[in-house]
Amino acid sequence: MTAGRGRSRRPGRPRTALRTGPDRATRRAATRTTDRTGERVPPGLRTAAGYAWRLVALGVSAYLAVTVLSRLQLPVIAVFLALVITSVLRPPVDLLARALPRSLAVLFTLVGSAVLVGGILALVGTTVAVEWGRLGDELHGGFGRIDRWLSGAPFHLRPGAAGDLRSRIGDYLSAHRSALLSTALSGAGRAVELLTGLALAVFCAIFFLHSGDRMWSWGVHQLPTRTRPVWQRAGQAAWHTFAGYTRGVLIVAATNAVLVGIALAVLRVPLVLPLVVLEFVATLIPLIGSPIALAIAALVALAARGPVVALLVLGLIVVIGQIEGHLLHPLVLGWSVRIHPVAIALSVAGGAVLGGVLGALVAVPVVSVAWAVTGALRHDSPDG
Known part of the structure; x- marks a missing residue:
């Protein structure tokens, strides 16, 4: 009985030899394996990598689209x-x-x-x-x-x-x-x-x-039936923005041309009508078109009327720019195009680099349409 009691195990904590599960070295090896397979990559790095390859895919797609369109x-x-x-x-x-x-x-x-x-x-x-x-x-x-x-x-x-x-x-x-x-x-x-x-x-x-x-x-x-509403919303937003931008830019250009024509006529600068037409066409390129046209008018005024009149014509660049930026654009284009002036400047510069004068002309309407379509689809999506 004494021997039997000595061999009996008390209920409670198991002995070390009877423990189950991997030891410390096995767990370290498993951790190294999961690190190599990417299961222990930090969430921030995984998110950044996901955005990175998507941005690369978008960049390649945009480059191919520009290449095809240039051909x-x-x-x-x-x-x-x-x-x-x-x-x-x-x-x-x-x-x-x-x-x-x-x-x-x-x-x-x-x-x-x-x-x-x-x-x-x-x-x-x-x-x-x-x-x-x-x-x-x-x-x-x-x-x-x-x-x-x-x-x-x-x-x-x-x-x-x-x-x-x-x-x-x-x-x-x-x-x-x-x-x-x-x-x-x-x-x-x-x-x-x-x-x-x-x-x-x-x-x-x-x-x-x-x-x-x-x-x-x-x-x-x-198109497939389930994608038709999305394309319909995108098309309506695109046409609304494009038509509003085109009509608004023509109104702004005509207003600038009339103001410039009145000023040049008062200053008795020759070739008023051709310079007015030049101002109208140049204003179709936002931000930079009107100053270039007025600089040409200032050269004509310098040769024909002298430096004082030329300086007055150069002053028109500041006046017309203020009227266009703070009055005409908010009133005429504000309801259809809502893009920051920095985005407009970068769009014009990028369009000029890619396509010259034609690229500068089409850059802002293309960016405006893309932004309008993105906003319409985002607001109409279930998550928006």
Whole structure:
């Protein structure tokens, strides 16, 4: 009995030899294995890696899209111009369609717009032809005034500096006549290409104005049923923003052109009408277009009217910029485009780097449409 009691185990804590489970070395080996398989990666690093490869995929996709679009430059520009024409002419077409068949409404609107644009261009050409002789005399005398101005305080340049510059420009043109001629010929080929793109744009705009809604509905119905509402919301947001931006920019450009025309007429600067048209076209490029056009007007004023008038024209850059930035853009574009000026500046710079002047023209509407579509889909999503 004594021996039996000695061999019996008390209930309680088990002996060390009877313990189950991995020992400390086995647990360390398992930890190293899970670290190598990525199961113990910190959550922040895992999230950053997920965003990184998604951003890389988006960057590659954007690069491929830009490459493809650059190869298809003519049809892409034609479709863009067709959308611009449609956004501008859609309200008068809808108004005329209340009393006329839609085909006749489209025809009358296009013919009237063509007559209006052609009349403006003919008036500009006539003005340049009439004032060119007088402008040549004024420029000839203007070089003398500029020479006297540069030779005085605070520049103190030697007399004849402006005349030397003019003679050097003439010598350069004479020495590089063949290169300039080839450049002009290549520019003529480019002009033919632009005319072809314009004809294609008008052709597409006719169908967009006549049956654009049916074309969009047909395209949406080719998609899977569950994705149609998403594409419908995206299309509505895109068109609302694009049309609002196009009409707003044209209103802003026309207002700037009228203000500049009044100021130049008061200051008696020659070639007022061509400079007004230049201001209108240049304002279509946000932030930088209007100052460039006014700088050209200041050069004309410097040659024709002297440095005081040129400085007054340069002052217009500040005045027009303040009116455009603090009055016209918030009133005209604020309801359709809500992009920070920094984003606009970066968009224009990026578009100019990628596509030159055309890239600068289309950069802001493209970014505006993309932002509007993103906001519409985000607000309509279940998580938004």
